[in-house]
Amino acid sequence: MLSAYAMVGLFLLMSIVLLGATLILWWLLRPKKPNPLKLETYECGVQTVGDAWVQFRAQYYIFALIFVLFDVEAVFLFPWAVAYRQLGLYAVIEMALFLFLLLGGLLYAWRKGALEWV
Amino acid sequence: MAQIYDFIYNLFPYLGAWLHGLLQGLGLPEWAITLIIGLIQAFLLANFGLIGFAVLTYVERKIIARFQDRLGPNLAGPYGVLQPVADGIKLLTKEDTMPAGADRWVYNLAPLIIAVCAMAPLVVIPFGPGVIGVDLNIGVLYALAVGAGALVGVLMAGWGSNNKYALLGAFRAVAQLISYEIPSVLSVAVVVMVAGTMSTVGIVQAQDVPFLFVLPLAALVFLMSGVAEVGRTPFDLLEAESEIVAGFHIEYSGMKFALVFLGEFVHALVVSALFAVLFLGGWRGPWLPPYLWTLIKTGLGIFLFFWLRATLPRIRIDQMLNLNWKFLTPLMILNLIGVALVDKGLRAAGASEGLWAAGMFAFNMAMLIGALALPGYLGRRARMAAMAPAAEGAEELAAAEAAAAH
Numbered sequence: 001m002l003s004a005y006a007m008v009g010l011f012l013l014m015s016i017v018l019l020g021a022t023l024i025l026w027w028l029l030r031p032k033k034p035n036p037l038k039l040e041t042y043e044c045g046v047q048t049v050g051d052a053w054v055q056f057r058a059q060y061y062i063f064a065l066i067f068v069l070f071d072v073e074a075v076f077l078f079p080w081a082v083a084y085r086q087l088g089l090y091a092v093i094e095m096a097l098f099l100f101l102l103l104g105g106l107l108y109a110w111r112k113g114a115l116e117w118v
Numbered sequence: 119m120a121q122i123y124d125f126i127y128n129l130f131p132y133l134g135a136w137l138h139g140l141l142q143g144l145g146l147p148e149w150a151i152t153l154i155i156g157l158i159q160a161f162l163l164a165n166f167g168l169i170g171f172a173v174l175t176y177v178e179r180k181i182i183a184r185f186q187d188r189l190g191p192n193l194a195g196p197y198g199v200l201q202p203v204a205d206g207i208k209l210l211t212k213e214d215t216m217p218a219g220a221d222r223w224v225y226n227l228a229p230l231i232i233a234v235c236a237m238a239p240l241v242v243i244p245f246g247p248g249v250i251g252v253d254l255n256i257g258v259l260y261a262l263a264v265g266a267g268a269l270v271g272v273l274m275a276g277w278g279s280n281n282k283y284a285l286l287g288a289f290r291a292v293a294q295l296i297s298y299e300i301p302s303v304l305s306v307a308v309v310v311m312v313a314g315t316m317s318t319v320g321i322v323q324a325q326d327v328p329f330l331f332v333l334p335l336a337a338l339v340f341l342m343s344g345v346a347e348v349g350r351t352p353f354d355l356l357e358a359e360s361e362i363v364a365g366f367h368i369e370y371s372g373m374k375f376a377l378v379f380l381g382e383f384v385h386a387l388v389v390s391a392l393f394a395v396l397f398l399g400g401w402r403g404p405w406l407p408p409y410l411w412t413l414i415k416t417g418l419g420i421f422l423f424f425w426l427r428a429t430l431p432r433i434r435i436d437q438m439l440n441l442n443w444k445f446l447t448p449l450m451i452l453n454l455i456g457v458a459l460v461d462k463g464l465r466a467a468g469a470s471e472g473l474w475a476a477g478m479f480a481f482n483m484a485m486l487i488g489a490l491a492l493p494g495y496l497g498r499r500a501r502m503a504a505m506a507p508a509a510e511g512a513e514e515l516a517a518a519e520a521a522a523a524h
Binding site for chain 1: 152156157159160161163164165167168209210211212213214215216217218219230233234237238240241251252253254259260277279280281282283284285289292293296297299300303304307308310311314315316363368369372373374376377380435436439440443444447448451452454455458459462466
């Protein structure tokens with residue numbers, strides 16, 4: 001098993017090396033003539049006002065929170081799905097109950113207006 | 119003749135065995151042989167991604183051009199086939215402009231992370247029996263998890279650029295990609311449930327009937343969320359040219375821009391390859407060698423992506439989120455429960471393999487038609503309700519005009 005993950009590591013290393021090589025080749029070939037005008041932040045021809053690092057909509061947080069909920073559910077779901085063949089009807093109904101609870105949570109968020117993009 | 123056919127059919131196993139014998143003949147220890155073969159495999163796989171990217175940029179432009187009654191690139195080489203090479207040389211000789219206010223490390227690392235995360239799932243895509251980087255026992259989960267890692271790169275690119283368009287694009291990207299992760303994970307869970315394994319090889323072996331015909335609803339949802347996760351039209355609002363110019367990769371030039379694009383195209387390649395593995399039966403098919411079948415089925419998925427791009431307009435962000443959270447996610451949860459119950463029921467009734475597949479197909483199609491009819495009905499009702507007051511207003515206006523005329 002460990003050697004299997006070694007192969008994954010080898011592949012990741014290989015892609016980093018190959019992609020890094022193109023970056024290095026680029027670094028060797030590219031012209032380097034910076035001037036302040038070139039290095040300005042692009043904004044359709046007008047001077048940028050202030051930073052882009054500002055407060056943003058809270059709505060993104062809400063979607064991220066609901067996502068985390070469902071992602072954790074996926075963690076429970078996959079082992080169950082793999083073992084599904086060996087499980088009886090009881091385990092299927094248990095999982096159905098769990099999923100209905102989640103669905104209830106989603107409906108609650110829906111009714112509360114958390115899914116509206118205002 | 120039969121020998122040549124056999125050699126072509128089993129090309130990669132033969133090459134592997136030959137290489138193994140050659141290295142043994144050189145008197146190398148077993149661990150060194152494993153390492154060398156592993157390196158060669160990794161090199162070939164990585165180049166599959168890189169060359170696939172180059173080919174896809176050309177093929178996409180040609181196909182889109184044909185859809186739009188144009189010729190597409192036709193100057194570089196015969197039929198313009200050297201266009202990717204010309205593009206590559208151009209990008210290699212472009213100056214690097216990093217905006218003065220950018221966060222240096224975050225900005226420069228982001229393209230590499232996007233590209234590597236997009237390449238990473240290639241290692242678990244099977245091209246034939248035994249022709250695979252590595253057959254992980256959690257293959258599908260690995261592909262989903264690592265593929266989603268590109269999201270971090272996208273957010274880094276948007277935040278690190280210190281550009282308002284880039285930040286807007288990154289926010290949209292994150293909202294979209296994490297949202298569509300859910301239906302995609304759920305549809306894969308349905309497949310894993312029916313196949314009984316998370317290994318990509320195991321899933322292909324389980325498909326005596328391609329899962330497209332057993333689980334059509336899961337296939338459709340996986341394809342839709344795949345398009346959304348790759349961020350292609352109609353879900354390309356994270357890089358909408360007409361609103362936020364190019365989204366998160368607006369400030370990148372030269373090779374860094376190429377890496378971002380490589381990430382996008384290789385991700386599309388990986389999603390179609392996964393679609394082929396999960397729903398179209400992977401390498402299985404008559405006559406042709408397994409690796410050709412994999413490529414043909416992957417190509418079908420990619421062509422569908424291009425076709426969608428040529429056909430559909432971009433959707434708005436609220437529509438995109440509504441489609442996911444109010445339609446696809448509840449639908450897939452219900453589908454998962456339904457498939458589990460129907461499967462257990464058919465198995466308990468002792469249905470044969472064909473009958474089982476037919477039953478699953480019928481259930482899925484019924485659910486699909488019902489699911490498509492419901493929003494259509496609700497939408498029509500909402501439109502009627504919106505139109506009714508306007509109609510009343512028009513009548514009153516007409517009445518008032520008539521009164522004024524008298």
